[in-house]
Amino acid sequence: MDIPSVLSAYRRQAPIYDAVFGTLLGPGRAATVELANRLTGRKVLEVGVGTGLSLPRYRSDIRVTGIDISPDMLDIARRRVADKKIPNVDALYEMDAEALDFGDGSFDTVIAMYVASVVPHPDKLVAEMQRVCRPDGDILVVNHFAGTGGIRGNFERGIAPLSKKLGWRPDFEMEPFLRSGTMTVIDKRNAPPFGLFTILHCRNTRPMAQAAE
Numbered sequence: 001m002d003i004p005s006v007l008s009a010y011r012r013q014a015p016i017y018d019a020v021f022g023t024l025l026g027p028g029r030a031a032t033v034e035l036a037n038r039l040t041g042r043k044v045l046e047v048g049v050g051t052g053l054s055l056p057r058y059r060s061d062i063r064v065t066g067i068d069i070s071p072d073m074l075d076i077a078r079r080r081v082a083d084k085k086i087p088n089v090d091a092l093y094e095m096d097a098e099a100l101d102f103g104d105g106s107f108d109t110v111i112a113m114y115v116a117s118v119v120p121h122p123d124k125l126v127a128e129m130q131r132v133c134r135p136d137g138d139i140l141v142v143n144h145f146a147g148t149g150g151i152r153g154n155f156e157r158g159i160a161p162l163s164k165k166l167g168w169r170p171d172f173e174m175e176p177f178l179r180s181g182t183m184t185v186i187d188k189r190n191a192p193p194f195g196l197f198t199i200l201h202c203r204n205t206r207p208m209a210q211a212a213e
């Protein structure tokens with residue numbers, strides 16, 4: 001994946017995104033926001049917020065900032081916030097998740113839903129999520145991770161050359177993704193449909209800057 005491919009994939013998908021992926025990715029999205037709502041942290045950053053399908057679900061005392069690289073997806077998110085009069089969304093910015101324009105430790109909770117296998121450099125995504133999350137804050141990720149073998153693994157590897165058209169990498173693996181950061185996984189669970197998605201709850205135990213010292 002590269003930024004021009006992401007922009008063109010989500011320019012194409014934006015008008016149909018809610019109809020297609022609202023339901024398909026809905027259970028993992030709802031479960032991830034529910035998890036965020038159970039945490040004490042009130043300052044949330046959602047990277048790759050897309051069309052903002054998650055935004056009406058946050059607890060009303062949580063302040064949410066969303067960022068996305070696709071202006072087409074963000075237009076829909078902004079309309080949703082205005083139409084539904086969602087009061088606790090502080091801002092929606094056009095921004096690269098791999099180079100966030102926020103200070104270190106700015107948020108209690110940083111969330112990426114179905115984004116990790118889309119960004120060009122997932123290791124930079126992890127580094128930035130850890131940097132802007134406060135030490136010991138929470139990092140929540142829901143994503144599809146590639147199966148290790150069998151029919152599913154073969155299928156995912158088979159369609160991997162279509163990544164740029166699909167707008168995500170079907171052969172994206174969990175272990176290298178986690179190894180690229182220094183956060184600690186405290187819970188891992190499957191999400192529907194068919195357990196195809198995984199929700200990772202991580203603690204920002206050793207923010208990257210500290211880990212390097």
Ligand SMILES: C[S@@+](CC[C@H](N)C(=O)[O-])C[C@H]1O[C@@H](n2cnc3c(N)ncnc32)[C@H](O)[C@@H]1O
Pocket residue numbers: 006010021025029047048049050051052053054067068069070073095096097098112113114115118119120
């Ligand atoms: C599959 S969609 C997920 C959208 C939303 N999180 C959801 O739950 O429906 C992936 C989103 O990641 C965004 N994205 C991809 N690369 C990005 C980057 N480098 N920085 C910010 N957003 C990015 C895309 O524009 C798209 O809106």
